[in-house]
Amino acid sequence: MKQYGLAARERIKSKRDFENIYQSGTTIQSSDKKIKAIYVVETDNLQPGVQVAVAISKRAGGAVWRNRFKRLIRESYRLNKTRLVDYCVEKKQTAKVIFSTGTLNQKNYGSLRLKTVMPGMIEVMEGIKRLI
């Protein structure tokens, strides 16, 4: 497996998973409330690891803005995922996480940069790791 990759296997795809996470998941936010995440942990799984998805509300901005934000979140997850994944494999758990916008929207930040997204992401991922 590539160290900084994000293959289709590591993403959440089925509708049932989404419904399950939104019903029984735990929400966590970054300190500046830009990013929020909702996750669920399953212990009895054959392949331990982390599965991820990004969900952005239509209210947040136009299609171009939402596309860019999603790509930036995925980029920052890819570059920082190693510690979280190793931790889950150690404990033989599967974590399913959906990242989403907090207060961030197109009116606040018209043009996004990776610098504005990365610190919040790292903070949220550390928080998840602590809580598992």
Next chain:
RNA sequence: AGGUCAGUCCGGGCAAUUGCUUCCCACUUUUGUGAGAGGAGGAAAGUCCGAACUUUAUAGAACAGGGUGCCGGGUAACACCCGGGGAUAUUAGGAGAAAUUUUAAUAUCACUGCAAGUGCCACAGAAAAUAAACUUCCCGGUUUAUGACGGGUAAAGGUGAAAAGGCGGGGUAAGAGCCCACCGCUUUGAUGGUAACAUCAAAGGCAAGGUAAACCACACCCGAAGCAAGGUCAAAUAGGAAGAUUCUUUCCGGCAUUGCCGGAAAACAGGGUUGUUCGCUCUGAUAAUCUUCGGGUAGACCGCUAAAGCCCAAUAGUAAUAUUGGAUUAAGAUAAAUAAUUGCCGCUGCUUCGCUAACACUUCGCAGGACUGGUUAUUCUGUAUAACCGAUCCUAUGAAGCUCAACUUUCGUUGAACGAAGUAGGACAGAAUUCGGCUUACAGGGCUGCUCUAUUU
């Protein structure tokens, strides 16, 4: 040289690292790994029209409903495009006393019909639609006179968005298309034009206010739903159909005693077919177990990208466009890929520094390469090759010329231009079955045309 407007094209480039995805090849038991090739737009947007495609209906008909509306052409089709005609508005000029008319330029036009029918036209005004008569005007008899009464008329006044052809003359008691000239209108005919329509002539004698983006009439077109259409394969759970076994209530008859056998009933309602009607058509009380069968959800695959395609040339046509020939293969995701970061270059704005030498600029030259078009030659023809000419781009490079404006006696100062460094900005916007249009959003830049301004000749 700069600006407005119109049309058209582009809408950053290159490299490195890290990733996603489709196709294909190799390795691999699968999962995967590696190499190669490809990977958002002019509007992909709004979803406003038109089609292709798919399902449904295939037993249809009528009505209802929706759309379009000068003429001709184009197209698969259109509410789109091209050409023409007409009307309206604005500006400028001409004619006329005026109403009005005419010429030119520009812009706009859902531009059939209100001399088929029905409806509506607030307020004001006498009257808002088979006209009518408030004030005035005129006549009559009556009265001292005014007035009132009976009649004529619609020219003048006033109201309104709009008042029943306009204007001038004749005519008259006063008036009136009552009569006449000009203009408008209607009808008929002739000429030109495929046609819309235009021009001319004759007649009518005003009959015909506006509104159809009011109902409606006329002509033409449209069945409905939409890729979440639809098709194929197909877990788990629940339910359906057929067969076998067991099984409900009421009534009648028989055996006969609370059971068995036979027959009838529980029943008129609910659907389907296009929204409605006609017409057509389907279903039938009901529980449990077993077996078989079909439908079908999650999921997977197909639909899914080669098409009314794009580029170039020739021919036909005023043009839209068509035909022929050549060249080319160009995203296909599905909780949804097409990206992120860094560096260099290029563009625009701001700040600082520099100054006659360089850079840049202008003029005259010149070498090589790329790409494209034309001409000629070789060749039976095409392809191909070679030579020459033209446009564009890239790389390298020789000679000559030179900073500009304002203020100031000068020194110089300020600004522009140029160069260097730093810094900021870099539009609108993201395929979702596919095309043709329309509409809307858009920093900046290139080219062409028209026109305006400034400078030089």
Next chain:
RNA sequence: CGGAACGUGGCGCAGUCCGGUAGCGUACCUGACUGGGGGUCAGGUGGUCGCGGGUUCAAAUCCCGCCGUUCCGA
């Protein structure tokens, strides 16, 4: 991606079909009744009818184009 509906004072709604005066409840302001508050009564303020064009003498209403909000279909 496809298909529908709505937009009118601060708030919730009529009026749009069939064109001419924008109205109702509540809120707000003023006054009266009360010793005061609440309540009742009387009077009043407040609306580019989402935006831009067109038709018409005249548009919230009819037609066209935009903007925003909400709902439905796996």
